[in-house]
Amino acid sequence: MTRLPDFRLETYFSRWEFTARHHLTASDAQTMTLTGLLALADDQDRAAFENLSLGYTETYGDPALREAIAQSYERANAADVICFAGAEEALYLAMNVLLDAGDHAVVVTPNYQAAETVPLALCEVTGVALDPDRDWALDLDQIKAAIRPNTRVVSVNFPNNPTGKIIDAADLAGLARLCDEQGIHLFSDEVYRGLERDPARTLPQAADLSERALCEELAARGQHARPAAADTPVGLLLEKPVERPDDAITVVDLTGVGALGAAVASAVLRELTR
Numbered sequence: 298m299t300r301l302p303d304f305r306l307e308t309y310f311s312r313w314e315f316t317a318r319h320h321l322t323a324s325d326a327q328t329m330t331l332t333g334l335l336a337l338a339d340d341q342d343r344a345a346f347e348n349l350s351l352g353y354t355e356t357y358g359d360p361a362l363r364e365a366i367a368q369s370y371e372r373a374n375a376a377d378v379i380c381f382a383g384a385e386e387a388l389y390l391a392m393n394v395l396l397d398a399g400d401h402a403v404v405v406t407p408n409y410q411a412a413e414t415v416p417l418a419l420c421e422v423t424g425v426a427l428d429p430d431r432d433w434a435l436d437l438d439q440i441k442a443a444i445r446p447n448t449r450v451v452s453v454n455f456p457n458n459p460t461g462k463i464i465d466a467a468d469l470a471g472l473a474r475l476c477d478e479q480g481i482h483l484f485s486d487e488v489y490r491g492l493e494r495d496p497a498r499t500l501p502q503a504a505d506l507s508e509r510a511l512c513e514e515l516a517a518r519g520q521h522a523r524p525a526a527a528d529t530p531v532g533l534l535l536e537k538p539v540e541r542p543d544d545a546i547t548v549v550d551l552t553g554v555g556a557l558g559a560a561v562a563s564a565v566l567r568e569l570t571r
């Protein structure tokens with residue numbers, strides 16, 4: 298198994314997250330208590346929670362959750378969705394399915410560390426930097442120039458951690474088109490989608506733009522609209538474009554989302570899409 302370098306953010310958190318008086322570096326939103334969440338529930342949701350049996354869900358995720366997630370896409374159905382116990386896990390497994398030694402990935406920087414170190418542990422990676430002098434603009438020509446014949450993945454994250462940058466929808470569409478033309482998987486980390494101060498800037502989900510794109514998101518997004526279970530620990534991924542289904546099944550079999558996480562995420566998603 299590939300050894301990964303220290304996850305420096307987590308090393309830093311292990312020292313300071315629960316000891317500093319004021320935590321100004323959180324990458325999650327303020328969360329709510331289970332009581333607060335249940336106060337939002339209707340009778341159906343409350344009954345579902347009260348009768349919930351805590352245990353494993355189905356391998357690819359709770360069917361109701363997968364369905365609710367698929368509903369939030371224009372071109373997805375439940376079979377395209379896999380649930381994980383966190384976005385980090387989805388990212389790790391997706392990169393391991395998509396990339397082999399001898400492949401190449403393009404990763405936009407700056408980024409959440411794992412976006413870079415996970416592919417780097419597997420193959421060669423070229424970083425393409427957002428431009429700090431142009432409001433962290435993404436230059437599609439630089440992405441184009443970085444692409445090699447063996448490039449299999451272009452990995453982006455908007456709204457971006459750490460800059461907060463949201464590119465224009467036209468640029469995301471251009472990127473999806475470029476990846477399609479080159480037969481590349483666009484891996485789009487959308488865990489902060491829904492946090493935009495101006496909802497008009499919310500980008501389309503990449504998987505609605507390209508058959509080959511994979512989206513990673515948290516099921517309880519949209520926190521700006523409702524202070525829901527902000528960081529419900531459910532990452533997910535659209536499986537449809539993965540070309541090595543046997544690998545996908547093998548790695549996914551190792552993981553699972555617990556019943557409580559699935560129930561919370563289903564309820565929050567239903568609430569958000571009502």
Ligand SMILES: Cc1ncc(COP(=O)(O)O)c(C=O)c1O
Nearest residue numbers: 324383384385386409458486488
């Ligand atoms: C951009 C980005 N992607 C993925 C993750 C990982 O999310 P999770 O905590 O659900 O594993 C984070 C966490 O901060 C993040 O900022």
